Amino acid sequence: MKPTIAPFPATRLRRNRKSASIRALVRQNSLSVDDLIWPVFVMAGTDAETPIASMPGVTRKTVDRVAKAAIEAQALGIRAMCIFPYTGMAERTEDCAMAWDPDNLTNQAIRAIKSAAPEIAVMTDIALDPYNINGHDGFVENGKIVNDRTVDALVKMALAQADAGADILGPSDMMDGRIAAIRSGLESAGHQDVAILSYTAKYASAFYGPFRDAVGASAALTGDKKTYQMDPGNADEALRLVERDLSEGADMVMVKPGMPYLDICRRVKDGFGVPTFAYQVSGEYAMLQAAAQNGWLDGEAVMLESLLAFKRAGCDGVLTYFAPEAARLLNA
């Protein structure tokens, strides 16, 4: 039913903006700590953190420091953390075997978070890039990123993470058929309660630059990821991907990057009505932090406004490097 709008002056839309109380009453969307997933970078060693130059305020942390961060996150009311390993050239091989090693950095961090802060839902990243000699998310044969052999490896990686205690697996590789293969692997291994948050509409984006510095992939990567990640000009394809991933057993879907792709978030939510997440990626974070550090933008205000935009676009939550800072402000 279309509401009738009486002509001015009977309708004065400014009445609903008159005071903070009235604005709060009529506000349609809001951001809460429950909406935040905190991505963290884990590195080898003990009791150390190193700053990431292109992501001011973000550090790589050793496993013990990640556990400490989890305790802080839990105290702030943050529900989930997502782990990304920092690897050097020495951990990278052609066969990517470290990706499914039960003792790799990700799996150590999963166990450490689960024992330090049991209420935190632990999310992972499934893709071969941290362990691949050439920095790609899949195996490379004759200059091509091969699909099916990669999917077999991703299943092994997923099972190792589930065995370590992960709650939510995040396949970020964009291979075809990976959700079905991972889901059936989980079922056979008795991990029927492990969720899959699929990186469903993941674009081949220049906004991932700082992340690749953070995980040590910038030097390793040869070429680009355009044969598997989505073309930024496409929108309808995102809906086909969502339909496909849901039919293969994904529990939740993601759009990535976030802010430049809010139109996709809205279409996914309207089209499917399933739990929908956006990833406010490293480049979005870097951009806002750079402007804030120069005094060109009010850092806290744009942080909260940028996160609220995801809610307005239909997202149920957002992966954001701002999570602890945003939680502190939301709790204040």
Ligand code: PBG
């Ligand atoms: C790798 C992966 C990437 C990100 C998350 N998982 C980078 C890429 O695809 O090259 C990017 C996250 C960010 O930029 O914050 N599979």
